[in-house]
Each structure stands twice: as structure tokens, then as C-alpha cells.
Amino acid sequence: MKxxxxxxxLGTALALTAASSAFALDKTIKIGxxxxxxxxxxxxxxxxxxxxxxxxxxxxxxxAKGWKIDLISxxxxxxxxxxxxxARQWFDVDxxxxxxxxxxxxxxxxxxxxxxxxxxxxxxxxxxxSDLTNAQCSPNTIHWTYDTYxxxxxxGTALTKAGGNSWYFLTADYAFGAALxxxxxxxxxxxxxxxxxxxxxxxxxxxxxxxxxxxxxxxAKIIGLANAGSDLTNAxxQASEFGIVAGGQKLAALLxxxxxxxxxxxxxxxxxxxxxxxxxxxxxxxxxxSKRFQERMKNHNMPTMVQAGVYAExxxxxxxxxxxxxxxxxxxxxxxxxxxxxxDDVLFGKGSIQPNGRALHPAYLFEVKKPSESKxxxxxxxxxxxxxxxxxxxxxxxxxxxxLKK
Amino acid sequence: xxxxxxxxxxxxxxxxxYALLSLGLAVIFGMLxxxxxxxxxxxxxxxxxxxxxxxxFGLNYWYALIIAxxxxxxxxxxxxxxxxxxxxxxxxxxxxxxxxGIALIIQGVFQNYFGSSGLPYAIPSxxxxxxxxxxxxxxxxxxxxxxxxxxxxxxxxxxxxRTRLGAYLRAATENxxxxxxxxxxxxxxxxxxxxxxxxxxxxxxxxxxxxxQVRPLMGADLIIVVFAVVVIGGMGSIMGSIITxxxxxxxxxxxxxxxxxxxxxxxxxLMVLVLLVKPTGLTGRAT
Numbered sequence: 257m258k259x260x261x262x263x264x265x266l267g268t269a270l271a272l273t274a275a276s277s278a279f280a281l282d283k284t285i286k287i288g289x290x291x292x293x294x295x296x297x298x299x300x301x302x303x304x305x306x307x308x309x310x311x312x313x314x315x316x317x318x319x320a321k322g323w324k325i326d327l328i329s330x331x332x333x334x335x336x337x338x339x340x341x342x343a344r345q346w347f348d349v350d351x352x353x354x355x356x357x358x359x360x361x362x363x364x365x366x367x368x369x370x371x372x373x374x375x376x377x378x379x380x381x382x383x384x385x386s387d388l389t390n391a392q393c394s395p396n397t398i399h400w401t402y403d404t405y406x407x408x409x410x411x412g413t414a415l416t417k418a419g420g421n422s423w424y425f426l427t428a429d430y431a432f433g434a435a436l437x438x439x440x441x442x443x444x445x446x447x448x449x450x451x452x453x454x455x456x457x458x459x460x461x462x463x464x465x466x467x468x469x470x471x472x473x474x475x476a477k478i479i480g481l482a483n484a485g486s487d488l489t490n491a492x493x494q495a496s497e498f499g500i501v502a503g504g505q506k507l508a509a510l511l512x513x514x515x516x517x518x519x520x521x522x523x524x525x526x527x528x529x530x531x532x533x534x535x536x537x538x539x540x541x542x543x544x545x546s547k548r549f550q551e552r553m554k555n556h557n558m559p560t561m562v563q564a565g566v567y568a569e570x571x572x573x574x575x576x577x578x579x580x581x582x583x584x585x586x587x588x589x590x591x592x593x594x595x596x597x598x599x600d601d602v603l604f605g606k607g608s609i610q611p612n613g614r615a616l617h618p619a620y621l622f623e624v625k626k627p628s629e630s631k632x633x634x635x636x637x638x639x640x641x642x643x644x645x646x647x648x649x650x651x652x653x654x655x656x657x658x659x660l661k662k
Numbered sequence: 663x664x665x666x667x668x669x670x671x672x673x674x675x676x677x678x679x680y681a682l683l684s685l686g687l688a689v690i691f692g693m694l695x696x697x698x699x700x701x702x703x704x705x706x707x708x709x710x711x712x713x714x715x716x717x718x719f720g721l722n723y724w725y726a727l728i729i730a731x732x733x734x735x736x737x738x739x740x741x742x743x744x745x746x747x748x749x750x751x752x753x754x755x756x757x758x759x760x761x762x763g764i765a766l767i768i769q770g771v772f773q774n775y776f777g778s779s780g781l782p783y784a785i786p787s788x789x790x791x792x793x794x795x796x797x798x799x800x801x802x803x804x805x806x807x808x809x810x811x812x813x814x815x816x817x818x819x820x821x822x823x824r825t826r827l828g829a830y831l832r833a834a835t836e837n838x839x840x841x842x843x844x845x846x847x848x849x850x851x852x853x854x855x856x857x858x859x860x861x862x863x864x865x866x867x868x869x870x871x872x873x874x875q876v877r878p879l880m881g882a883d884l885i886i887v888v889f890a891v892v893v894i895g896g897m898g899s900i901m902g903s904i905i906t907x908x909x910x911x912x913x914x915x916x917x918x919x920x921x922x923x924x925x926x927x928x929x930x931x932l933m934v935l936v937l938l939v940k941p942t943g944l945t946g947r948a949t
Contacts, residue, residue: 466918
């Protein structure tokens, strides 16, 4: 008897839900967090970005308002073909609406094309190449956290103006390294410096001694490291071994994340200048978010700017969906809505999104603290300067994005 | 010209890591007939062991140089006793798959707890600094790595090719039953040999900890190159793998100077060329 009753109830309930969803707007969202989950960029994006996405879903409060939000994650192994395959499968089979994170510019540029083809939404936080909002810009893409222009104009300009007027580049041999070197070179030359040479190394190199010797022999005042993750940390560590800094040359870590500083230790990293758009210890709000993040993170890392970016861009995405009321499956429409609203979140502050998809917010020039200045783990940065949003990113009139020519 | 000398020396330094690792692989393959894909993971464990000894027990680099190879070697022997010994006599493929699986598990566990960016490990104070050789600035630590690994390589070669124990070992690979008939405990000898090979990997790990970041994937990045070294040198040939290790380090160093973009591939191009001309490797004999 009891069994039959519950079966009847279940049947009624199912029928009711089916009926109600047929009338209401579609309020289901599927998010795919695509990242390097296991390789050299896993600590700056990876599982931390998925966690950030999870926290954004919770903090948006959309679930309580009847939205159904699913989150899946994938590992692109830093290979564009694998990234493209996952993205295709996500759109075709899993019905994913939005792809977030995607560090590694090579993969990001490839995924960018697929998202456009499938009319999805691409919220990039992890990749650096400024091409995503210039030559390769797309009506389906927003590039949130930083790009090579930011890094070039933060660190490159600051160091050149401080007297470092000759540069030698150590560049990772793929899309990101090339874009970063190009943008930094432009910034250096605009500030009155010159580039005397450079060497391109394969991605994921463990020994930099050959390259460092060449940089040493160039006698350039500044050795610009246009690479990231463990490529960067190994290069810095080995540069100190070869007495490069002691010999009077200065290192410029063009893209450095807090996890890199943590991994190097302050003794090796102290004094390095670099540009980021987020640091956990900026204000009360960033501290509160970061503490929550750290508690839930498996290896108890603080969030990197990439992970913070995933959180912020998703919150803005949810706001846009709320404004639309539902039907989140038309990528161009959602992105247009996102661009039309000013951005405002606890991590990056108030800002806006340019028509080419570039999110604008301030960037910060940091210096790594001396071991004696640090109060404990993760207390690593001194703020040197704040770069206003309009100087941190490509000005709209200089953007080569085809979307702007109408 | 000066730059060339510097690149040659730097190549020699990298070569010493290749030599130490490929030596361990050659010993294991020569004596146990196992293609040990877990070698890179165990090399990484050696480096982590040094890190734990320093930060957990306050034991510095010099202790780590002795303790880490023994500790990781014992771990290797346990692997051999519990897993690998069941594969004796089967096709090489089984050993390869098993050790590859072990490597993935070990790396996964370390990555889960320590992330991918790695941990810092400083150069011991006695070996800090460097000297100016005229054509380059040589960090003392790098010089130490070359000398130390050369000594270890030659000692291992001597142990296997020139001592009574080594003779037993070689005999046991040729004909285990006959050697057993002489009253020698062959299974134990095999376990110890595996432990020795793993110990060499862990030793290389400790040597590299102050140079590279101590990272869960440090071995995975290296192991493929080292396998190419072993293949070029001739599987199972001790001296062959030592010489090829150093030689390939130098060739790679020169590539980094003349055409850096190809520095990751040059070893494999060489491997293809050698295999086309001499399928058993440079010093290998046809069996």
C-alpha cells in the first residue's frame, strides 16, 4: 500500500515538473572548466579554477532562484588538438554553454575558434596572448584577467624607465611567448630602451643553463623571461646559480603567479618585479575570498589571479543571465549582454568590458618581499604601483579586432 | 669560440644526469630484463626524499645523498618483491605496462599533495658560488655534479664488469638455474640489483634537487629522453649507456646554442638515425 502510494506521488511530481518546465524559460546552465589539470600550469589554473567556478556558482545564489547549474572539468594537457576535441565534445554531446579558464595561449586560440563556430560562450582567464581581443577576437569571447599587453606595459615600461634600457629575451616557443615578447618589445622601445637579442626555448624545459649563458654573454642589462609556470621558476633558480643577478644583470619575470613565488621561496625570488591584476592581500574582500578558497583547496594554496578571474568572470556571466531571464544557449547574445553591463565584483573591483571582449580593471606592479619582511607563508608581495585600467590594456583605438570595424 | 666551450661544459653537466639515469635503466634491463618506466618517478622520489629530510628531520644535503638512495632503493625492492617478480619470464610489454602504471600512480599521489609547481631546495652552503673559468662562470655545484656522477658511473661499471659479485650477476642473467645450483640465492640477487638501479635514480634525484625545482613531474619530463639515450647506447650495455649519456648531453647543449628550437627533438632524431643504421644501438650486440 505504502509502496503504491509513493509511486503515485512520484509519478505526479514528475508529471508536474515536466509540465512546469515546458512553460518556463530554460534555466539550465552547463559550465566546462577546461585547463591544464596535471602539467606545468596546473597550479595556476587547474583544479583551483574548478574550485573557483564552484564558489562562483554558490555565491551567485542562482540555484536558490530555480536555476540548474552543472560544472564539469577537463584536462587539455597543453595540447591544442586535445583542447579542441574536448571543446567539441562538450558542445556536441554534453551540451556545455560556457567554457572557462583555458590557460596556454596555444590552446586558448584554438578553443576560441570552436566556441565561435558553435556559438557558445568563452570566458578566458588563464591565457595571456593579447591576440584573443585583437586579430583573433570573437563575438563569443571575453578575455578577463590579464594579457600580454598588461604584462608588457606594467613590467616592461617600469623597468625600462628605471634604467634597464637594454633587454635580452628568454622566450617560450609558442603563441604566448611570441605575443609576450612582441608586446614587451613595443613597450620597451616606446620607453626608450632597445632589445639586443633573444633565444626561444621549447615549452616545458628543465635545464636553462645554455640559454642563460647566452643571455649572460649578451651583456644586456635586463633578461626578460617571457615564459611561465615551472619554465619560469627553473629559469630564475638557475639564473641565481650562474651568478647572473650577482653579475649586475637584472631578471624581469614578465608573467609570475603567487604559486611560482611560493614554489621558489622568498630567498630566491626576492626583489623580482612583475605585474598581476589580483593579489589575495589587497583588501578585506580579497582576503575574505582567499581565506575561504584556501580552506577548500586541496593543497591549501592561495588563489592565483587566474583562479580569481574565473570566479569574477562567472559572477558577471550569471548577472547577465539573470538580466536576460533565461535561455543561456545563444552565445553571442549572452556575451553582448555581458558587454553592456558594467563589471563589479569583490576581487577586481569596478570595471567594464570593451566591444572587442577585453575586460578592464586596474593592474598592479608588485615586488617580491625580502624574507625578513614577510610575516609568514603567502605574505609575499609589496605593492609598487597601481596601473589604471585604461593604461593596463590595449586602448580601443589601437586594437586590431575586426569586430570594431563596422 | 668561448661560448662554444661554455656550451660544451653545460652539455656535460646535463649529460651526467642522463648517464646516471640511463645507467640505472641499463643495469635493470641487463639483469632483470625489465623496461623500467617507473625510473623517472623514482628519480623524482629521490629529490622529494631530500626535501623531506631537510624540512622534516633537519638532515642536510650530504645526509640526503646517502639516505635518499637507500630509502628509495628499499621502496624499489619492495616493488620488485611484491609486483615485478610475478612478471619474470613474460614478454617485455608486461613489465613496461606495469612500471608505467606504477609511475603514473606515484606521480599522481605526489601531485595531489604538492601541486605541480614544486618546492624549493637550496644548494648546500659548501658548494655555493662559482668560479670564473675565463670562458664562462661555472657554478661550483655543477662542477661537483659532473665529478660525482662520473665517479658513481665508473664505480658501478667496475662493480658489474670487474668484480666477483658482478660476475655472479651476469651469470645469473645468462642461466639462473645453473647459478642457483652453485648455491647462490638468485631471487635475492635480482631484488638487490633492482634496488641498486633504483638507488642510482634516487641519487640523480638528490643531485638535481638544488638545480631544478623539486616537482612531481620532474622525472616524467626526463624519462623519455633517458630512454632514448639507453636505446642509442644499446639496451643493457653499461659502458654504452654511460658514454651515450654524456655524449648526448653535449650534443643537446650544442643544439641549444645553434638552433634552440630543436633542442627537445635532437635526441630523438639521433635515435631514429642510429636505429636505422644499427638497430641494436651503438654498443649493443645482436642476440
